[in-house]
Structures are given as C-alpha cells and as structure tokens.
Amino acid sequence: MTLRLTHTAKTYPDGTKALLPTELSVCKGEIVSLLGPSGCGKTTLLRIIAGLETPDAGSDIWFDDDNVTALAVEDRQVGMVFQSYALFPNMSVRANIGYGLKMQKLPKAEIDARVTEVLEMCQLQPFASRAITALSGGQRQRVALARAIAPRPRLLLLDEPLSALDASLRESLRDELAVLLREFDITAIFVTHDQDEAMAIADRVAVMSHGRVVQSGSPEELYRNPTSSFVAGFVGNAMALSGKADGTTLHLEGGTLTLPSDGAGQTVYVRAEDVRIEESGPLRGKVEAVTFLGTHYRVVISGVTSGAIASIHSGQIAPKVGDFVNMSINPEALMLLPTEADVA
Numbered sequence: 172m173t174l175r176l177t178h179t180a181k182t183y184p185d186g187t188k189a190l191l192p193t194e195l196s197v198c199k200g201e202i203v204s205l206l207g208p209s210g211c212g213k214t215t216l217l218r219i220i221a222g223l224e225t226p227d228a229g230s231d232i233w234f235d236d237d238n239v240t241a242l243a244v245e246d247r248q249v250g251m252v253f254q255s256y257a258l259f260p261n262m263s264v265r266a267n268i269g270y271g272l273k274m275q276k277l278p279k280a281e282i283d284a285r286v287t288e289v290l291e292m293c294q295l296q297p298f299a300s301r302a303i304t305a306l307s308g309g310q311r312q313r314v315a316l317a318r319a320i321a322p323r324p325r326l327l328l329l330d331e332p333l334s335a336l337d338a339s340l341r342e343s344l345r346d347e348l349a350v351l352l353r354e355f356d357i358t359a360i361f362v363t364h365d366q367d368e369a370m371a372i373a374d375r376v377a378v379m380s381h382g383r384v385v386q387s388g389s390p391e392e393l394y395r396n397p398t399s400s401f402v403a404g405f406v407g408n409a410m411a412l413s414g415k416a417d418g419t420t421l422h423l424e425g426g427t428l429t430l431p432s433d434g435a436g437q438t439v440y441v442r443a444e445d446v447r448i449e450e451s452g453p454l455r456g457k458v459e460a461v462t463f464l465g466t467h468y469r470v471v472i473s474g475v476t477s478g479a480i481a482s483i484h485s486g487q488i489a490p491k492v493g494d495f496v497n498m499s500i501n502p503e504a505l506m507l508l509p510t511e512a513d514v515a
C-alpha cells in the first residue's frame with residue numbers, strides 16, 4: 172500500500188502546534204522511520220496516520236486511492252506495535268496473536284493457519300502455548316509484532332517498539348526487526364529517537380524537528396549530505412568547527428584547514444571518524460579525555476575550535492590525557508552548511 176499525506180497538521184486544543192503542515196509519501200513496501208528528538212511530533216504524526224488523532228482541517232491522508240482522513244481507526248486496517256507491548260497477559264501467545272482475527276470473525280481453521288504462519292515467521296513456535304507473563308521482553312515484543320501482522324494490515328505502524336528493552340537485546344531485536352519487516356513485505360512507519368535504530372531498520376528516514384519533517388532520505392543520504400546543521404548534528408553527531416573562512420581556507424584556533432569550496436556564510440562540520448590523529452596533521456590540540464570502546468578509542472581534544480572535538484582513533488595505542496596531538500581532516504570530509512540553518 173502507498174501512503175500519502177498532504178498538508179497534514181495538528182494543533183492540540185490547548186494551542187500546541189505539534190505538527191506543522193506536512194507532506195509525506197511512503198511507497199508500497201517501503202519502511203520509513205520518523206526520527207527526531209523528544210517532542211518534535213513523531214508520535215502525533217503516527218497517531219494521525221493510525222486514526223487515533225484527528226488532524227486539522229485541510230489535512231488529507233490517502234491509503235492508495237482511498238481518502239481515509241475521516242475513517243475511524245478500526246476501519247483503516249492498520250497494525251500497531253507500541254513500546255508497551257499492550258498484550259493480554261493472561262492469554263497464551265497463540266491466543267494473543269489470534270485475537271484480532273477472532274474479532275474479524277474469521278473461520279477457526281483460517282485463524283489457526285494464519286497464527287501458525289506468523290508464529291513461524293517470528294520464530295515463536297516454541298512459545299505458542301506459553302502465557303505472556305512467562306516471556307522475556309524481547310519475546311513479548313515479537314508476539315506484539317506477530318499479533319499486529321496476523322490480520323494482514325494495509326500498513327504497519329511501530330512506535331518506539333524497542334525502547335523498553337535493554338541495550339544488547341535492543342540491538343539484536345533491531346536487526347531481527349529489519350529482516351522481518353522485509354519478509355512481511357509490508358509498508359511500515361517506525362517512530363524512534365535513536366538514529367542507529369532508524370538507520371538499521373529503515374529504507375528511508377524522515378528527520379523531524381519542531382513539528383516539521385526537515386529532511387527525508389536514505390540513511391546514507393542523510394549521513395553524507397545533510398542539508399541543515401540540525402540533521403548533521405542529529406544524524407551522526409557532526410561537530411561544528413568555528414573559525415574564520417577565507418575563501419577555501421578555514422582558520423581555526425588550532426591550525427588551518429582546506430575547505431572543499433568557498434566557506435563564506437557557511438558553518439563547517441566534521442564527524443569524529445574523519446578527524447585523524449597523525450603526526451603530520453595541520454591541526455594541533457590537547458587531549459582532554461580518552462575512552463576505550465572495544466573497536467576504537469574516542470579521543471576528546473581541546474584547543475582546535477571553540478568547543479572540544481572528538482576523534483575516533485582505531486590504532487592499538489591511544490594518546491594520553493594531557494598529550495598534545497596533531498590531526499588532519501580530508502577536505503572531502505568537511506560539510507559546509509548555511510549558517511542560518513542553525514535554527515532548524
């Protein structure tokens with residue numbers, strides 16, 4: 172199913188403009204993540220699509236060629252998965268998954284067949300007869316996913332489905348979810364404030380800020396070509412290099428850099444993985460902190476720009492706190508963004 176939102180906005184009764192007029196299209200089978208900080212309007216947008224929230228007048232929501240703007244939630248055929256699972260604790264896994272199908276009054280044989288099918292897809296067969304209370308958080312979330320998918324919804328909506336899980340489980344379930352959603356071949360929208368999660372799961376990420384979609388693109392596009400400082404900072408933690416640009420030369424507190432193009436009126440950003448500690452580098456600064464992260468060290472360095480900058484250092488030996496180090500940054504790794512976009 173193709174989803175299309177035109178001029179869709181939401182003003183809550185107290186006057187809060189949670190969503191400014193938004194255009195969004197999601198292709199058939201596409202997995203789109205709504206990514207943004209707390210309060211930017213992700214959940215509001217998801218709830219409008221589900222039919223749980225009424226949008227402002229002038230908004231239009233299309234499921235293929237059907238205008239569903241005025242359609243009640245139960246008539247939209249959407250599947251939903253929430254952070255809180257929302258499962259029936261006293262029912263078995265099988266009964267939870269079959270619940271929606273029973274409500275649809277499908278014949279028992281068909282319910283059994285469909286439940287067996289999703290149990291298999293979600294690798295839940297061994298737990299089919301267990302009560303929900305006897306499952307781990309990760310297993311419960313898989314049941315929630317299986318239950319949402321069993322009625323074959325037109326659209327699957329997921330609101331921070333992994334937030335309640337601990338870090339390691341979250342990561343493994345994240346990869347599992349990315350595979351499962353593609354196996355289901357369903358159009359899906361996934362809300363998260365975690366950029367790694369959005370990048371791992373989605374085909375396309377719509378980054379939101381203050382009730383607006385500020386940029387939408389593939390994870391690679393957003394990472395490599397952010398169009399605002401907000402996106403550069405939120406996706407991949409780009410750091411601003413505050414200095415004085417003179418044509419293609421950037422003068423910083425700790426040295427000079429060559430820019431890929433004229434830096435007038437632009438703010439220059441760089442990512443920690445592009446700051447290389449090497450003796451011949453043109454920048455110099457003082458090591459303030461060193462953190463060992465298994466595959467690499469994260470080295471925080473002062474004296475290069477007004478704030479500290481970080482370097483991802485993958486060598487076997489890391490510099491020590493208090494050392495002075497030289498650094499280099501390839502001109503291609505520098506991102507120049509209009510300074511006025513800081514307000515995004």
Ligand SMILES: Nc1ncnc2c1ncn2[C@@H]1O[C@H](COP(=O)(O)OP(=O)(O)OP(=O)(O)O)[C@@H](O)[C@H]1O
Pocket residue numbers: 183184185187188189207208209210211212213214215216364
């Ligand atoms: N019922 C409501 N009445 C008034 N304002 C609301 C209501 N629900 C949400 N808001 C406000 O609308 C804005 C967007 O909220 P929303 O829940 O959509 O954000 P979010 O991006 O999903 O945040 P989070 O990640 O914290 O869930 C926030 O400023 C929030 O306080």
